[in-house]
Amino acid sequence: MSEWPAAAVDYVQAITDTKLVLGHRYAQWSLAGPSLEDDIGGSSAAQEEVGHVRQLFRKLESQGRDGDWLRGDRDPEEFANASCLDAIDGDWTAYMATIAPVDRAAWYMLDAIDREDMEGMITKMGEDEYFHLEYHDARLETLAAEDPETLQSTLEETIPSALALVGPEGLDDDPLVDAGFTNQSVADVRERFIDHYRDLFAETDVSLEGVDWDAPDADAWDETRRRVGEGGVRAEDLVQIRGERNAEFAIE
Amino acid sequence: MTGTTKYAVFGRRNEGDDTLHLGTVSAHSDRLAKTYAYNTYDEEDWNYLAVVREEDLLEVEHGNVRREVPQ
Numbered sequence: 118m119s120e121w122p123a124a125a126v127d128y129v130q131a132i133t134d135t136k137l138v139l140g141h142r143y144a145q146w147s148l149a150g151p152s153l154e155d156d157i158g159g160s161s162a163a164q165e166e167v168g169h170v171r172q173l174f175r176k177l178e179s180q181g182r183d184g185d186w187l188r189g190d191r192d193p194e195e196f197a198n199a200s201c202l203d204a205i206d207g208d209w210t211a212y213m214a215t216i217a218p219v220d221r222a223a224w225y226m227l228d229a230i231d232r233e234d235m236e237g238m239i240t241k242m243g244e245d246e247y248f249h250l251e252y253h254d255a256r257l258e259t260l261a262a263e264d265p266e267t268l269q270s271t272l273e274e275t276i277p278s279a280l281a282l283v284g285p286e287g288l289d290d291d292p293l294v295d296a297g298f299t300n301q302s303v304a305d306v307r308e309r310f311i312d313h314y315r316d317l318f319a320e321t322d323v324s325l326e327g328v329d330w331d332a333p334d335a336d337a338w339d340e341t342r343r344r345v346g347e348g349g350v351r352a353e354d355l356v357q358i359r360g361e362r363n364a365e366f367a368i369e
Numbered sequence: 370m371t372g373t374t375k376y377a378v379f380g381r382r383n384e385g386d387d388t389l390h391l392g393t394v395s396a397h398s399d400r401l402a403k404t405y406a407y408n409t410y411d412e413e414d415w416n417y418l419a420v421v422r423e424e425d426l427l428e429v430e431h432g433n434v435r436r437e438v439p440q
Contacts, residue, residue: 154405255401
């Protein structure tokens with residue numbers, strides 16, 4: 118495999134870390150849904166996200182990233198996951214309003230990659246993501262009718278976080294497009310993402326007028342972690358991600 | 370779950386096979402029912418998968434014209 122630009126490695130790392138934490142969030146909430154069907158959907162998504170992570174780890178290892186470091190031998194501040202996944206402290210509505218925009222943003226970023234040697238992998242992931250995103254949107258539609266206040270207030274926090282994962286607006290040029298690594302610029306992906314959520318909630322009781330659609334502030338944006346500000350997953354999440362409690366059963 | 374509709378789920382393994390009744394899901398919307406069906410009945414790589422609202426199933430009723438025969 119040819120060498121990627123450094124910015125491309127960070128870009129794929131952020132997608133991967135977001136999927137890694139997303140997979141754990143799906144798993145943590147997979148028995149807490151309001152119906153068995155929701156639980157099955159969450160469990161299925163957890164399995165698929167972790168499968169995507171395994172594939173992406175291989176790509177990152179081929180670019181020089183250390184396998185143990187990728188699998189969790191690092192501090193929370195070294196994970197480049199979307200910031201809103203650091204912790205989900207609300208109820209099930211808040212959970213859905215957190216994972217949905219992040220999963221969509223991560224997919225749009227993956228879909229923007231224009232590499233022949235990743236085409237098959239990304240196409241297969243797209244088959245899984247089709248049902249993740251359909252499920253999220255269908256669920257967000259029902260929650261917009263059942264619990265619009267919680268949904269709206271959570272989206273005001275999580276959509277800017279997802280936009281920070283994608284990247285800030287107003288960049289004069291996109292180095293990943295210039296390098297031929299992606300064929301959709303950050304501006305293109307942002308527009309696709311923003312249009313989707315404006316359309317989804319247009320006819321509902323949820324107003325997105327309070328969302329900061331201009332986020333993140335480019336001057337405050339951490340381009341490695343693709344977020345604004347500090348923070349990271351909690352210590353107990355790291356124990357789970359690393360599989361520390363079951364390390365003695367690891368197959369070498 | 371409240372305010373839900375029950376859907377019958379149908380699947381076909383290969384083109385030309387019979388379409389089988391796989392079971393049911395309950396959902397708040399048609400869109401949600403389709404994703405529930407996909408995730409719940411994923412034991413096969415279905416060639417065709419569909420949901421039908423149970424209220425839209427038309428029962429084929431038994432009858433007996435003999436009752437209408439004048440005595």
